[in-house]
Amino acid sequence: MSSVKEEVLLRIYDAFEKWVDEDLACRKGCATCCTQNVMITAVEGELIHRFIREQGKQEWFAEKVTIKANTRRPEITTNGFAASCLDGKDIQPDSYGSNEACPFLEQECCTIYEVRPFSCRCFVSTVTCKPDVPALIGETYLSASTAVMQIVEHLGQGEFLGNMLDVLLALCDLPENRKYFELLPASMSDQGLANVVKALPLPGFLLLEEEMEKISPLLEAIFTSKVKGKSIEDILNNK
Numbered sequence: 111m112s113s114v115k116e117e118v119l120l121r122i123y124d125a126f127e128k129w130v131d132e133d134l135a136c137r138k139g140c141a142t143c144c145t146q147n148v149m150i151t152a153v154e155g156e157l158i159h160r161f162i163r164e165q166g167k168q169e170w171f172a173e174k175v176t177i178k179a180n181t182r183r184p185e186i187t188t189n190g191f192a193a194s195c196l197d198g199k200d201i202q203p204d205s206y207g208s209n210e211a212c213p214f215l216e217q218e219c220c221t222i223y224e225v226r227p228f229s230c231r232c233f234v235s236t237v238t239c240k241p242d243v244p245a246l247i248g249e250t251y252l253s254a255s256t257a258v259m260q261i262v263e264h265l266g267q268g269e270f271l272g273n274m275l276d277v278l279l280a281l282c283d284l285p286e287n288r289k290y291f292e293l294l295p296a297s298m299s300d301q302g303l304a305n306v307v308k309a310l311p312l313p314g315f316l317l318l319e320e321e322m323e324k325i326s327p328l329l330e331a332i333f334t335s336k337v338k339g340k341s342i343e344d345i346l347n348n349k
């Protein structure tokens with residue numbers, strides 16, 4: 111059975127998908143954006159692990175994860191960055207990056223599409239990306255996706271946050287994932303644990319006044335949505 115946090119996460123994904131009205135160039139089979147440069151929270155990782163367990167694909171996952179590139183600890187999380195900006199500090203976002211293909215990409219399609227994390231869901235473009243054509247998207251979309259990323263981090267506060275492959279490895283320590291101890295070198299789980307940081311609470315959004323008209327309905331849809339009889343706003347505020 112999925113946890114309340116996993117259900118909240120799915121509602122957030124759903125609200126964001128319904129809000130997007132850009133004319134996107136993204137199509138099935140278009141996947142140059144599918145690199146190992148994907149950050150997730152533990153809740154997102156648990157959703158992926160559940161999906162893999164329910165499909166009995168643990169051996170497949172163990173093979174996939176062993177081809178991960180050299181990932182590293184994030185220097186700062188999205189909420190850490192927002193807190194510094196709100197404190198008036200001059201700070202750069204993490205320049206974390208790996209252009210290696212994501213191991214979950216097979217024949218240009220995502221094999222965990224139903225449970226892909228928010229970083230993958232929000233990475234879109236209005237032009238088809240090519241080696242010399244980067245993704246292009248409007249500022250308001252970027253602000254909205256950052257705000258939702260902050261909410262996703264807040265949902266997982268105090269838990270792991272990091273590169274998708276490191277978080278998935280770190281979660282192999284959970285009792286329900288112990289099967290991986292037979293399938294993976296122990297050093298891999300340790301490597302995951304060494305590369306993750308803690309997700310932080312939401313310090314406030316970095317939204318501009320002129321963006322609010324477009325973004326407020328998205329935030330409203332997320333916060334008022336109910337899971338097990340409670341609004342997501344109350345769940346996020348521990349009420």
Ligand code: SF4
Nearest residue numbers: 136140142143234239
């Ligand atoms: S972001 Fe770019 S590479 Fe990724 S699906 Fe969209 S158009 Fe294709």
Ligand code: SF4
Nearest residue numbers: 144212214215220230
């Ligand atoms: S998880 Fe799926 S959508 Fe995300 S980068 Fe990997 S293949 Fe692409």
